Amino acid sequence: MSEHLLDVRDLCISFVGRDGNALEAVNKLNLHIDAGEIVGVVGESGCGKSVFAQSVMRLLEHEQKMAYEGQIVFDGEDLLARPLKTMRKVRGCDIAMIFQDPLSSLNPVMTVGAQVVEAVRAHRKVGRREARNEALSLLERVGIRDAAARFDMYPSDFSGGMRQRVMIAMALAGHPRLLIADEPTTALDTTTQKQILDLLRDLNSSEGMAVLFISHDLGVVTSICSRVHVMYLGQIVEEIDACGLMERPSHPYAQGLIASIPPLEGERVDTLADIPGTVPPLTAIPCGCRFAPRCARADERCRAQEPPLFAVNACDRSKCWLVEKGECHGC
């Protein structure tokens, strides 16, 4: 029925506390990724983007009681319908993941080589020597020079960029069709950031690996992704192609985010634009449009009634009543 590689339908994710109370972190999320596509999710910290990213592989359930609604369909199969124990067959094999902090994400007491070998052997029965050779070629593939000499080093001997390369090498071990990159460049400096982005782009085109790219950095996301989803407080408020995000965002939140980027050229501005107020906690989600209390253009209806995700044009969607009125400047 669906030809998408990953098709997330009406996904709601809640943390279930000890007292049985649920705290909803992601609400009615719809998103799809086609094979070979790079799709982005941007949002402030706490908007639920990381929770979503980790939920695709159902990693959070090992640490915490979770409740899911909706579907995460990968290659025609709903991952949420699988028993958690069999998720192992999907992880690292069909879908791989890299994380924000490559230092803490690598095991500090295990050599880099052993960790890549572990990834190689997680899904295929290969001998030690063969696994080692494959790990070496993976490390070389992600641009680690002298991989043989560095094979028995520990993550603490590596620089931040190299560590992230090791993470990517481990992710490639199972030849995944989808890579989830959860803020992969956030902990890196700008030059390293660019190298990692180039590597991801290269792997995307050469291996045909689709990427779900999570970041809070609008610049990074628009530079690497073809389509971008903007999240606010657990909901996708805008879906737009990457070039469009900077030029014609429809949702006031997306507009606010873009206005708050300091300009690199032109006259120096003394005060940057910002979005008034702060993100409310998950325990106090406003009714109506979740962004309404911070939105300059909100009216009575915004505060009372939640807007649906309107189609702005053929591919862009925006969760704002202004679209219906035809008043947003993206239209």
Added chain:
Amino acid sequence: MLKYTLKRIGAMVPVMLIISVVVFLIIYLTPGDPASSMLGMEASADQIERVNDSLGLNEPLPQRYVEWMGGVLTGDLGDSYFMRQPVTQAIAEHFGPTLSLALLAQLIALLIALPCGVVAALKHGSRTDAVLRVVALLGVAIPGFLMALMLMWLFAVTLRVFPVAGYAPLSKGWFSHLRYLALPAISLGCVQAALLMRMTRASVIEAMQLDCVKTARAKGVSEVRVVLAHALRNAALPILTSVGYSFGALITGAVVTEAIFNIPGLGQLVTSSIERRDYPVIQGVLLVVALLNSVINLAVDLAYGAFDPRARKWGDS
């Protein structure tokens, strides 16, 4: 690493010197004297004086300390007042049983503590965890001698599987050596297991929160491997530290257990020597035990390096 080891051994010298002074002084500050315990209640003051003279107990304290230390440095801990043998020989004879007992008890403690601690950590908050924690609390709370007596009553008196008391040296064969040591080792091991299990549980719970555990899961590694290769290895340092403490405690703290099971170990040697005010033996045993504890601490610190590459770097800097 070698430099670090030498530095640590060097640091042990002043520690041992201070301990030697304390050991020496504490004993002479205790009331009672060897002469009256040697000669009995009816000894005359004159007889006591003569014995004290022959033992060199009438010399001033500093002089006696220097003489004793001089001997210690050449490996001579003096002669026992009562046993007609050098202290080093007495210690050597009694050390074997204590070491055997401590090693066996430590092994039992680890065999109980590691699996139980890991299971409790993985299921923390569950009923299994609650049961294991209560059992561990009981293990800590029950006095060692009570545990020993209960085990003795059940396995030796009622079921007659193990001997009630006594000791068979290794020279009489593994089987009877272990048969005699089984009950005392279990009773000591259970108490240590309770302490170690709580430490294991806490460290594994902490290690399971590490990002690298999440990475391992994301790689598709089996949950068993996630726990053993990633969480447990990261939890190893605090567990190792408590193993060091517990081994030190087993070497020194087996006095009561040794007495109950009539094992001719260091504990028995030191209690009988204290009763008789056999100063050279008491001093010797205390000094050896203190040295042993320092060595265990050093061994634990060096073992850190084997488990954690970052510890090797601290060592070198």
